[in-house]
Amino acid sequence: MTTDTIMVIDDDQDLREGIVEILEGNNFSVIACESAEKAMQKIRIEVPRLIIVDNMMPGMGGMAFMPLVKNDYPRIKIIMITAFSTVDNAVAAMKSGADDYLAKPFKRDELLVAVRRNLEVLKFEQQLSEPDMDETLSSLSNPIRRQILAVLSLEGEMRFMDITRYLGISDHTKVNFHLKNLKACNLVSQDRDKSYCLTSHGVKMVDYLHLLSQKIS
Amino acid sequence: MTTDTIMVIDDDQDLREGIVEILEGNNFSVIACESAEKAMQKIRIEVPRLIIVDNMMPGMGGMAFMPLVKNDYPRIKIIMITAFSTVDNAVAAMKSGADDYLAKPFKRDELLVAVRRNLEVLKFEQQLSEPDMDETLSSLSNPIRRQILAVLSLEGEMRFMDITRYLGISDHTKVNFHLKNLKACNLVSQDRDKSYCLTSHGVKMVDYLHLLSQKIS
DNA sequence: TCTTTTTGTGAAATAGACTTCACAGAAACC
DNA sequence: GGTTTCTGTGAAGTCTATTTCACAAAAAGA
CATH class of the missing domain: 3.40.50.2300 (Response regulator)
Known part of the structure; x- marks a missing residue:
């Protein structure tokens, strides 16, 4: 301290x-x-x-x-x-x-x-x-990124094209863009076989998003 | 239901x-x-x-x-x-x-x-x-707006120029812009004498932000 | 090997958020 | 009444986020 x-x-x-x-x-x-x-x-x-x-x-x-x-x-x-x-x-x-x-x-x-x-x-x-707050919140403020978090939270681990198809997005580079953002914020990571999954921070944030959705409604 | x-x-x-x-x-x-x-x-x-x-x-x-x-x-x-x-x-x-x-x-x-x-x-x-989530999160993702929420949470109620001075922002129209945004998201409201204060939703969100800041750090 | 699919990069275009500026009515002050 | 401060609007400019496109290496399949 x-x-x-x-x-x-x-x-x-x-x-x-x-x-x-x-x-x-x-x-x-x-x-x-x-x-x-x-x-x-x-x-x-x-x-x-x-x-x-x-x-x-x-x-x-x-x-x-x-x-x-x-x-x-x-x-x-x-x-x-x-x-x-x-x-x-x-x-x-x-x-x-x-x-x-x-x-x-x-x-x-x-x-x-x-x-x-x-x-x-x-x-x-x-x-x-705090600047960390800034980064995290602006990352979470995008609906596509939140959908990616939701999918990864449900499926645990997913390949790039599976996420893209799951979300019904035709342009894969768009998904890539958002995944990059999520990685930069340390919400999502990629293992050796290139699968994407939530980091522990990402898991917490999904929890918090659900909390938020309850507060909002 | x-x-x-x-x-x-x-x-x-x-x-x-x-x-x-x-x-x-x-x-x-x-x-x-x-x-x-x-x-x-x-x-x-x-x-x-x-x-x-x-x-x-x-x-x-x-x-x-x-x-x-x-x-x-x-x-x-x-x-x-x-x-x-x-x-x-x-x-x-x-x-x-x-x-x-x-x-x-x-x-x-x-x-x-x-x-x-x-x-x-x-x-x-x-x-x-959810679209509400979208609106709220993108509103919260701006540091100036979060500062306004913090100030209002501490002071309860504040006049426009007092908020502006408190934050040390020289251009008052900038503060106006963010207050408008907060009002549009129903986080902040204005009473008859033009003072700004948090709505009940705004109070919840300040709570939420503090929870979040603890999880992040 | 050849082809297709997967995974990705970077530039350009577009859209959206934020700031700045010029101005103005309303209220408070003198 | 005249002046200053408060509160606010809207347009123009700037900066950032997002989308789109053209392309390509790597991996998987045929």
Whole structure:
């Protein structure tokens, strides 16, 4: 399991180091910065998943910093911390791109809860946009390819021309095209005698397609 | 629940009527023909899901009949019945397009088992090629659309521009395009104040996607 | 060996999905 | 009222997926 990298930006050294300590004590990998300007540079070197930034700082404040980061890295989560907390302040922070808002002084657990919650949200979002998901889903979105999976699931193993005839497709190169696609996605494989069959991944996907068809209807 | 239509082709009136009786007694809708030629005509009027055809008949036999049918209607399942059963005979029948093979005399239950088995196979195949499935899967195969679903799943309800900003997409018309697609597939809907939210179908699909992402990784 | 069937490749044509751009009405804001 | 932001449409262009076609090596049959 890889640890999540978190960036902490605060000009107050005591507070900054306190936060770093809490986070590192909980197995997060931390990058600390004393200003938003420094942070902008460091982000380019290693992109964190989450940023904790103070609102009031000399130079660029958190409020100005957030839109800049969100523009370049829309998926980074930002938690803003602030000393003088008001409703207006909180609303303004959210509008500027903060994903969460923490008023000083906060407890150790308040910080950790906020951090974990935001990392969970991030994980949730990312799960649905994984590249593997992309490949698999677009492969499954073609009806001919799904028919091929269905046939192979029923028959276990089939020769190229048998699949073609079974589906009633006259142009065999068309079937070839789709089989190639299925092979590329690792849904189907070919053994030594050239027969096609489902991979274990392919078997799972057929299961899931049936699940889906039940959900749809 | 709609009943499956089965076509029975046999020149022997007694046997034909016996089969019809068994099938109708089990709530199938039956079309009986005394020759393959008649059957070819009747198929055009109502397409059965399954055909039970005798091999030996005056005029066109089952062996010649099957390729003709399979060519026009590759999805119809065909059970061949035959009096003089040999291995070679069975193999030849399967090669000509039979999906199953029954030797005379057969028991009532043997017939019903074969019929049900073949209808199950048909159902299995068809589940994976439903048009709804097509629409849903191709909609889900786009990463931006999946991100929109994720965001709506987290936030519950969102305005158009909030979604656009959340995803960090500069061209709002692009988001509009994908939202339209999601609406067309009934995954997302819009309430009176123009906010977008997941439909119940959309909620199911987000569930499904998470299941899928676990299986993939 | 000669022929046919199977299995396959790659290029060109077509269709479909996605993006971009120019514009516009509606609503919110000043 | 005038201005800005939100929400949306439609056309044109671009990129990707799919189909079709021409061809060919390998395997199976005759």
